[in-house]
Amino acid sequence: AQKVTQAQTEISVVEKEDVTLDCVYETRDTTYYLFWYKQPPSGELVFLIRRNSFDEQNEISGRYSWNFQKSTSSFNFTITASQVVDSAVYFCALRHILTGGGNKLTFGTGTQLKVEL
Amino acid sequence: DTGVSQDPRHKITKRGQNVTFRCDPISEHNRLYWYRQTLGQGPEFLTYFQNEAQLEKSRLLSDRFSAERPKGSFSTLEIQRTEQGDSAMYLCASSAGGSRVSNEQFFGPGTRLTVL
Numbered sequence: 766a767q768k769v770t771q772a773q774t775e776i777s778v779v780e781k782e783d784v785t786l787d788c789v790y791e792t793r794d795t796t797y798y799l800f801w802y803k804q805p806p807s808g809e810l811v812f813l814i815r816r817n818s819f820d821e822q823n824e825i826s827g828r829y830s831w832n833f834q835k836s837t838s839s840f841n842f843t844i845t846a847s848q849v850v851d852s853a854v855y856f857c858a859l860r861h862i863l864t865g866g867g868n869k870l871t872f873g874t875g876t877q878l879k880v881e882l
Numbered sequence: 883d884t885g886v887s888q889d890p891r892h893k894i895t896k897r898g899q900n901v902t903f904r905c906d907p908i909s910e911h912n913r914l915y916w917y918r919q920t921l922g923q924g925p926e927f928l929t930y931f932q933n934e935a936q937l938e939k940s941r942l943l944s945d946r947f948s949a950e951r952p953k954g955s956f957s958t959l960e961i962q963r964t965e966q967g968d969s970a971m972y973l974c975a976s977s978a979g980g981s982r983v984s985n986e987q988f989f990g991p992g993t994r995l996t997v998l
Contacts, residue, residue, distance in 0.1 A: 769924075800986075807991070808992050809989060809990070809992065810925070810975075812986050812989075815986060865932045865935070865937045867932055867977070867979075867985075868985060869915075869938070870927065870987060871927070874923055875922075875923075
């Protein structure tokens with residue numbers, strides 16, 4: 766069974782602070798993909814980053830970086846120098862391949878990030 | 883705009899009524915997904931189409947729910963005899979097919995259903 770846990774329900778930071786969102790996952794798949802999505806108040810889910818299970822190299826993309834550790838089944842996401850526009854709910858998701866090659870995303874419960882001036 | 887579109891954006895209905903939502907995927911995407919998101923939760927997978935074929939259905943999809951994608955383009959999700967527990971955001975997503983390993987799902991803005 767697939768499971769994604771985001772233990773942080775809500776985080777509040779002051780603008781320009783760095784913030785890390787935690788994600789722990791469970792899967793029996795030998796290869797898989799992990800994602801982070803952002804959901805602003807408008808409601809639309811916005812794809813942020815993707816990481817495959819066979820590449821543990823951590824990367825930085827602009828103000829976003831992620832730390833994937835297969836040994837602890839964690840996929841944490843960091844926003845550097847946070848901005849008010851970063852305020853949103855952030856979801857970690859795990860992909861499972863379906864019949865016909867499609868894929869199903871299993872989401873965590875989300876972390877509400879509030880960035881204040 | 884070439885993203886995923888959904889219609890309507892909001893729907894208020896009375897318990898027992900039928901409702902139908904529409905999703906138009908990104909034009910070159912042959913895979914289409916429906917998810918449901920209740921307040922304070924992440925989206926939950928409902929069903930998946932590849933072209934016009936419905937290949938996977940979640941146990942969450944009771945017999946009151948039916949989804950179609952008749953010509954492999956737009957899709958409809960119908961809920962019959964709505965219940966208050968059906969109140970949620972219904973999200974549609976689409977992705978490319980083939981052997982591309984990424985195949986990110988791109989989400990629409992959702993249809994928020996309120997059952998009174």
